[in-house]
Amino acid sequence: xxxxxxxIYIKDGEENVFNQFEDIAIPIIxxxxxxxxxxxxxxxxxxxxxxxxxxxxxxxxxxxxEQDFKNFTKDEERKQFLHLxxxxxxxxxxxxxxxx
Numbered sequence: 588x589x590x591x592x593x594x595i596y597i598k599d600g601e602e603n604v605f606n607q608f609e610d611i612a613i614p615i616i617x618x619x620x621x622x623x624x625x626x627x628x629x630x631x632x633x634x635x636x637x638x639x640x641x642x643x644x645x646x647x648x649x650x651x652x653e654q655d656f657k658n659f660t661k662d663e664e665r666k667q668f669l670h671l672x673x674x675x676x677x678x679x680x681x682x683x684x685x686x687x
Contacts, residue, residue: 589650594642594680601675605643608671611664619659620651642680653683 597605616623625647627633634641650656659665 592682593646597643605675
C-alpha cells in the first residue's frame with residue numbers, strides 16, 4: 588500500500604471554493620484504487636503541541652501503489668477543476684509513505 592498525507596493550508600475566505608474542489612476530487616480517488624481514510628478539520632483544541640501553522644484540513648489517502656496515485660493526479664476530470672484548487676489553497680505539505 589502507498590499512503591499520502593496532506594496538511595492543507597487555505598487562503599483566507601476561500602473555504603467554499605476549496606470545498607467545491609474537494610467535492611469533485613474526492614470521488615475521483617476511488618477510480619484509481621484509492622481510499623480516503625481520514626479527512627480531519629482540526630481546531631485549536633485538538634492539538635496537544637504544534638510548532639507549525641495549524642492546517643485547515645488533514646487528509647490520509649491510501650492507494651494500492653504509487654502509480655495509482657500518479658494516475659489520480661493526472662485525471663482529466665480533476666484537471667478541469669484545478670483552477671479551484673489554485674484559487675483556494677495557499678500551500679500543501681505532502682507526505683508519502685508505505686506500510687512497514
